[in-house]
Amino acid sequence: MGDANESWRLLSTTLRDPALRGIAEKVAACRRLDAADGQLLYETDDLTGVGALANSVRQRLHGPRVWYVRNQHINYTNVCNKQCRFCSFAANIGRGGPAPYSMSPDDVRAALLRYSDAPITEVHIVGGIDPRLPYSYYLDLLAAVRSVRPDVQTKAFTAVELDQIASVAGKPLPEVLAELREAGLSAVPGGGAEVLSDRVHRLLHPCKLTPDEWLDVARAIADAKLTQYATMLYGHVETVEERVEHLIRLRDLQDETGHFVAFTPLSFHPEGTGLEHLPGPTAMDDLRAIAVARLMLDNIPHIKTFWIMNTPEVSQVALWCGADDMDGTVEEYRITFAEGRSGEVRQALSADAMEELIREAGLTPVERDGVYREVTR
Amino acid sequence: MKETDDILLRASSAERLAADDLLALGSCRDLTALAACADRARLRHNPDRIVTYVVGRNVNYTNVCWVRCRFCAFYRAPGSSEGYVLTRDELRSKVREMIAEGGVELLMQGGLNPALDLAWYESLFRDLKAEFGPSGLILHALSPAEVIYIARRARIGITEALKRLKDAGLDSIPGGGAEILTERVRQEIAPLKTGADEWLDCMRQAHLLGIPTTATMMYGSVDTWEDRVEHLLRVRGLQDETGGFTAFILWPFQPDGTALAQMRGGETGLVKAGAYDYLRTLAISRIALDNVPHFQVSWVTQGPRIAQIALGYGADDFGSTMMEENVVSAAGCTYRVGAREIERLIRAAGYEPRRRNTRYEIIGSRA
Numbered sequence: 001m002g003d004a005n006e007s008w009r010l011l012s013t014t015l016r017d018p019a020l021r022g023i024a025e026k027v028a029a030c031r032r033l034d035a036a037d038g039q040l041l042y043e044t045d046d047l048t049g050v051g052a053l054a055n056s057v058r059q060r061l062h063g064p065r066v067w068y069v070r071n072q073h074i075n076y077t078n079v080c081n082k083q084c085r086f087c088s089f090a091a092n093i094g095r096g097g098p099a100p101y102s103m104s105p106d107d108v109r110a111a112l113l114r115y116s117d118a119p120i121t122e123v124h125i126v127g128g129i130d131p132r133l134p135y136s137y138y139l140d141l142l143a144a145v146r147s148v149r150p151d152v153q154t155k156a157f158t159a160v161e162l163d164q165i166a167s168v169a170g171k172p173l174p175e176v177l178a179e180l181r182e183a184g185l186s187a188v189p190g191g192g193a194e195v196l197s198d199r200v201h202r203l204l205h206p207c208k209l210t211p212d213e214w215l216d217v218a219r220a221i222a223d224a225k226l227t228q229y230a231t232m233l234y235g236h237v238e239t240v241e242e243r244v245e246h247l248i249r250l251r252d253l254q255d256e257t258g259h260f261v262a263f264t265p266l267s268f269h270p271e272g273t274g275l276e277h278l279p280g281p282t283a284m285d286d287l288r289a290i291a292v293a294r295l296m297l298d299n300i301p302h303i304k305t306f307w308i309m310n311t312p313e314v315s316q317v318a319l320w321c322g323a324d325d326m327d328g329t330v331e332e333y334r335i336t337f338a339e340g341r342s343g344e345v346r347q348a349l350s351a352d353a354m355e356e357l358i359r360e361a362g363l364t365p366v367e368r369d370g371v372y373r374e375v376t377r
Numbered sequence: 378m379k380e381t382d383d384i385l386l387r388a389s390s391a392e393r394l395a396a397d398d399l400l401a402l403g404s405c406r407d408l409t410a411l412a413a414c415a416d417r418a419r420l421r422h423n424p425d426r427i428v429t430y431v432v433g434r435n436v437n438y439t440n441v442c443w444v445r446c447r448f449c450a451f452y453r454a455p456g457s458s459e460g461y462v463l464t465r466d467e468l469r470s471k472v473r474e475m476i477a478e479g480g481v482e483l484l485m486q487g488g489l490n491p492a493l494d495l496a497w498y499e500s501l502f503r504d505l506k507a508e509f510g511p512s513g514l515i516l517h518a519l520s521p522a523e524v525i526y527i528a529r530r531a532r533i534g535i536t537e538a539l540k541r542l543k544d545a546g547l548d549s550i551p552g553g554g555a556e557i558l559t560e561r562v563r564q565e566i567a568p569l570k571t572g573a574d575e576w577l578d579c580m581r582q583a584h585l586l587g588i589p590t591t592a593t594m595m596y597g598s599v600d601t602w603e604d605r606v607e608h609l610l611r612v613r614g615l616q617d618e619t620g621g622f623t624a625f626i627l628w629p630f631q632p633d634g635t636a637l638a639q640m641r642g643g644e645t646g647l648v649k650a651g652a653y654d655y656l657r658t659l660a661i662s663r664i665a666l667d668n669v670p671h672f673q674v675s676w677v678t679q680g681p682r683i684a685q686i687a688l689g690y691g692a693d694d695f696g697s698t699m700m701e702e703n704v705v706s707a708a709g710c711t712y713r714v715g716a717r718e719i720e721r722l723i724r725a726a727g728y729e730p731r732r733r734n735t736r737y738e739i740i741g742s743r744a
Contacts, residue, residue, distance in 0.1 A: 007674070011410070012388060013386060014389060014410065014413030014414060014416075014417065015413070015418060016413070016417075016420070018390075025656050045426065045727035046408065047689055047726075047727070048412045048413050048416050048689045048690075049413065051689075052410065052412070052413055055407075055408075055409045073390050105600035156602070161564075232439075264584075265449050279721060282682070282685055282721070282722055282726070283682035283683065283685050283686050284680075284685055284686060284689075284725055284726045284727075285725065286682075287686065311682055312650065313652035313679070313680065313682065313683050314652070314683065314686070316651055316652050316653050317408070317652055317653065317656060317683070317686055320408035320409050320653075321409070357651065360650075360651050360654060361406075361408070361653040362406030362408075362653070363406075376720040
C-alpha cells in the first residue's frame with residue numbers, strides 16, 4: 001500500500017489540469033465516475049493526465065499483461081439495406097462505391113482453409129444486412145466454420161444482424177439465439193451500437209436498430225448465456241455528451257447482465273463514406289477514446305485497441321493509456337482499410353509482431369481465445 | 378517508493394538530473410509518468426498553449442559522399458553512376474517553389490562530395506540570397522560534417538570557414554550528423570565520420586559566431602542507454618557554455634537498405650525502434666536537456682499520428698513542412714504532411730498552431 005501511495009503522489013503531482021484531481025481521488029478510491037466526470041475527461045486539454053489515470057486503472061486490473069488473440073475475420077457480404085452514412089463497406093456502385101459480393105458457405109470454408117496453417121482460436125464473422133439471405137444461410141455459415149475449425153470459438157453476428165436473422169427466421173430472438181448457439185456461436189461482436197443516442201441514430205443510421213432496441217437485443221444475448229463485445233464508433237457527428245451517454249448506458253446494462261467482456265472504441269474513417277467532408281479523429285482522439293472508456297467502464301474487464309483503425313504504432317502507445325488488449329491477427333478485413341491501403345483486403349499482424357510490439361512497450365503478451373481464456377501452447 | 382518515482386518528482390520540481398538519474402530513467406517503463414514529467418519541462422520553456430512549425434523545404438544538394446556511414450541508405454560513393462549534384466538552376470527552382478508556398482526555411486544538406494569546394498558553396502549561397510533574400514529566405518544548411526570537410530579541403534580553420542559561409546549567406550546550421558556523440562558508437566556505425574568532439578567543437582565555433590544551430594540524436598542502432606545519456610549530457614554541457622542550440626530533434630535509426638542492418642543479419646538483427654521507444658526517449662531527452670528551449674517532433678520518421686502524440690511528451694514544435702525528403706525515405710520512411718494538416722493536428726491536440734522562422738520567432742500567416 002505504501003508503494004501505491006507513493007506512486008499516487010507522483011501521479012497527482014504531475015496532473016497538469018487541477019480539475020482532474022477530483023477524478024483522480026475517485027479513481028484512487030475505486031469510486032464510480034459520473035457523467036460530469038466523463039465530460040471533463042473528454043474536454044480537458046491534459047490528455048497526458050487522462051492517459052495516466054486510465055493507465056493506473058489498467059495496471060490495477062491487469063498488471064503487465066496485454067492480451068491478444070490469433071483470429072481470422074470473415075466479412076461474408078457487403079450487400080446491405082441499412083444505408084448508414086458512416087459506412088464505406090456496403091456495396092454501392094450507383095454512387096461510386098464498392099461492387100457487391102457475397103460469400104457462400106463454401107467460400108467461407110475456402111477462406112478458412114487459406115489460413116489453415118495459422119493456429120487461430122477465434123473466427124470473427126460480420127457482414128451486411130442482405131434481406132434475401134434465408135435463416136439457413138446463417139446456420140450454414142456456422143456449420144462451415146465448425147467443419148474446418150472444430151476447435152475455435154466463433155464470434156459472429158452483431159446485434160443488428162441477429163435482429164435480422166430472427167426476423168427472417170420468423171421466430172423469437174431467444175429461440176434463434178439458442179439455435180445459433182447450438183450451431184456453434186460462442187460470442188457476439190460489438191458492432192452496430194455506433195453511438196447509443198437517438199439524435200445520432202436519426203441522423204446517420206435510421207434504418208438500423210434504435211439505441212433502446214440495441215440494448216434489448218444485448219439483454220437477450222446475455223439471457224442466452226452468450227458473451228458479448230461492445231464498441232462505440234466515434235469521431236463523426238456525435239457530441240461529447242452523447243459519447244458519455246453511450247458509455248453510461250453500456251455500463252448500466254453491464255451492471256444488470258455482466259456479459260460484456262471487452263469494449264473497443266472504433267475510430268471513424270471518413271474516406272468513401274457519406275461523411276467524407278469530415279476530418280475524422282486524430283491519434284490524440286484515439287488515445288483519449290481508449291483512456292476515457294477505461295475510466296468510465298469500471299465494470300467491463302477489457303479495453304481493446306483495434307490496430308487496423310488505430311495503427312500498430314498508436315496501439316502500442318494506447319497500452320499505456322488504458323488499453324489491455326491488442327485485438328487479433330485478423331488475416332483479412334474488408335470493412336476499414338489501413339491508411340493509404342484502400343481496398344487491400346489482406347490485413348494481418350503476425351502473432352510474433354504483436355508480441356514484439358507489446359514487449360517493446362515493456363509489457364507482457366498473453367495469448368487469449370475468443371472468450372478471454374489464456375491459451376498455452 | 379520506486380527510485381524512478383523519486384527522480385521524476387525531483388525533475389518535476391525543475392531539479393537538474395545527473396547521469397545516474399538519467400540512466401535510471403532509461404529503464405523506467407512507465408510511459409505516462411515520463412510524459413507528465415516531460416510535459417512539465419516543456420511548460421517551463423514554453424508555457425503558452427502554442428505549438429510552432431516552419432514552412433520550409435528540405436533539399437539534398439548532393440548524394441555523393443565518401444564517408445560511407447553504415448546506417449545510411451541515401452549516399453552514393455564518389456564515382457557511382459547514381460550520384461548527383463543539383464545544378465544551380467534546379468536549386469533555384471526548388472527555392473522558388475518553396476517561396477511560392479509561403480516558405481522561408483531552406484534546409485540544405487548533402488554528402489561529403491570531393492567535387493565541391495568552399496567557393497562552390499559561397500557562390501551558391503550568395504546567388505540564392507541575392508535572388509530570394511528579399512522574399513525572406515533563411516539558409517539553414519550544412520551539418521558539422523560538411524562544414525568541417527569544406528574547411529579541411531580549403532586548408533583553413535573551422536572558424537574561418539564558418540565566417541566565410543556566414544558572409545555568403547548561411548544563417549543557421551542543422552544539427553545533423555550527431556548520431557550518438559560517443560566514440561564507441563561512432564566507431565561502430567560511422568568510423569570515418571567526424572568524431573564527437575569535432576562535432577561539438579564545430580557547433581561551439583558556430584555559436585560563438587552568432588550562428589544558431591539545432592542538435593540531434595539518432596538512437597536505436599547499437600547504442601545503449603549509457604550512450605544516450607552521455608550524448609544528452611554532452612549537448613547539455615555545450616549549451617551551458619554557449620546557449621546556441623535552438624532545438625533538439627531525435628529519431629530512431631531507419632534500418633532498411635543500410636549496411637548496418639545487413640551486418641547485423643538483415644531484418645532479424647536490427648529492428649526499427651518503435652513508437653514506445655521514441656516517446657520514452659523523447660520524454661527523457663526533454664527532461665535531461667533543461668537548457669534547450671525547443672523540441673521538434675520527427676513526423677518524417679514517426680508519421681503524423683505519433684508526431685501529434687509526441688506533443689504530450691515534451692515536444693513543442695512540429696518541425697518543417699519539408700516538401701521533400703530523400704534521406705530516411707531511402708531507408709523506407711515515406712510520410713508527407715502539409716501545413717494545413719500540421720495545423721489541424723496541432724489544434725486537435727489542444728494547442729494553437731503558429732508559424733515560426735528558423736530562430737523560433739513567431740511570424741505571419743497561417744495555412
